[in-house]
Amino acid sequence: MxxxxxxxxxxxxxxxxxxxxxxxxxxxxxxxxxxxxxxxxxxxxxxxxxxxxxxxxxxxxxxxxxxxxxxxxxxxxxxxxxxxxxxxxxxxxxxxxxxxxxxxxxxxxxxxxxxxxxxxxxxxxxxxxxxxxxxxxxxxxxxxxxxxxxxxxxxxxxxxxxxxxxxxxxxxxxxxxxxxxxLHPASNRAILVRVLRNLHGVYQERGDWERATRSADRVLSLAPDNPEALRDRGIGYLELGHLAGAREDLRQYLLRHPKAEDAAAVRLRLIEAGLGPARLH
CATH class of the missing domain: 3.10.620 (C8orf32 fold)
Incomplete structure (x- = not known):
């Protein structure tokens, strides 16, 4: 047990x-x-x-x-x-x-x-x-x-x-x-991350940004390099008005994954919130 x-x-x-x-x-x-x-x-x-x-x-x-x-x-x-x-x-x-x-x-x-x-x-x-x-x-x-x-x-x-x-x-x-x-067996970590990703999706859809952000943060406790969780926590921080946390997470996401499919959209969110330049180096 x-x-x-x-x-x-x-x-x-x-x-x-x-x-x-x-x-x-x-x-x-x-x-x-x-x-x-x-x-x-x-x-x-x-x-x-x-x-x-x-x-x-x-x-x-x-x-x-x-x-x-x-x-x-x-x-x-x-x-x-x-x-x-x-x-x-x-x-x-x-x-x-x-x-x-x-x-x-x-x-x-x-x-x-x-x-x-x-x-x-x-x-x-x-x-x-x-x-x-x-x-x-x-x-x-x-x-x-x-x-x-x-x-x-x-x-x-x-x-x-x-x-x-x-x-x-x-x-x-x-x-x-x-x-x-x-059909390969899922690892314990992958299973637990999927639980949290499910919760994040539910809470994000409801606009419950406090719980959505918490779920993304817990993913990063299990898997610190998870890119989606880093992006999602940053967006959650942005929605909650925690601008310093949003800036750090979203900039890190773009620096680590500059060719991500949503990189342009994330960059735009930073610009609209007055948190970043049009291009990040």
Missing amino acids: DVIDPLPDWRALAALDDEALPLLGVALLIARDEYPDLDPRRYALQVQGHAAHLRDALDRESHLALKMRAINRYLFEEVGYAGNHDEYYDPRNSYLNEVFERRLGNPLSLALVQMAVAREVGLPLDGVSFPGHFLVRLPVDDGMLVMDPFNRGRPLDVDELRQRARAHMGGDAPDDDALSQI
């Missing part, structure tokens, strides 16, 4: 190797920004309780795919975890404490629950940063089982995976090599 109490310190995360990043612990740390009284032990116990309920049933199954089917049946049918199709962009779908409490989430947060429970009972379930919706994968004797946590853990065959990827690849379905690369 990688939930720790007390939760890790944001200032220490950038220096940690990926394997040392506690996935659930940092996911709950993200939630603590919004829910300062959050008790991580409560959710560690929920994961352990789910695992304890499953162990007898799993002991009766010999094949990993059948064990995984039993886990999905329990989580999605008995306990009632479900994808929030009606309010997909509700930020509560990204906060792991809310997902445990409400049994509702988005693909990524439901995958985190699914992965935590599977790993607690010894199944090596990994996340996949698939284009569009986050997925999970489990190595099995004859290949790989890929599942959709947003739709009750439904298994996906190769044809459906190709069709799902096609919409995000300019209309071209990936070949075997490309699909294999897409």
Whole structure:
């Protein structure tokens, strides 16, 4: 169980190797920004309780795919975890404490629950940063089982995976090599950055610049060289009137990425705010 109490310190995360990043612990740390009284032990116990309920049933199954089917049946049918199709962009779908409490989430947060429970009972379930919706994968004797946590853990065959990827690849379905690369397990850091990027997108769309900026800042705590987060924090600072922070972040973004597709737009924002010349050296 990688939930720790007390939760890790944001200032220490950038220096940690990926394997040392506690996935659930940092996911709950993200939630603590919004829910300062959050008790991580409560959710560690929920994961352990789910695992304890499953162990007898799993002991009766010999094949990993059948064990995984039993886990999905329990989580999605008995306990009632479900994808929030009606309010997909509700930020509560990204906060792991809310997902445990409400049994509702988005693909990524439901995958985190699914992965935590599977790993607690010894199944090596990994996340996949698939284009569009986050997925999970489990190595099995004859290949790989890929599942959709947003739709009750439904298994996906190769044809459906190709069709799902096609919409995000300019209309071209990936070949075997490309699909294999897409299905590579996501690192803990990449998963946690994606949680925060999802939150940033939701809050930016709502014009909630304080929370959007916080989300971008937390990405930089995990991945200091993330260019999108540097730009987004700078834009957030600009919207909030923190001009010194905006100047520093946006100038750094342009200096590091002068050929970025949005470089001209970012430069214009600096000029309009009276924070920079037309050309940055």
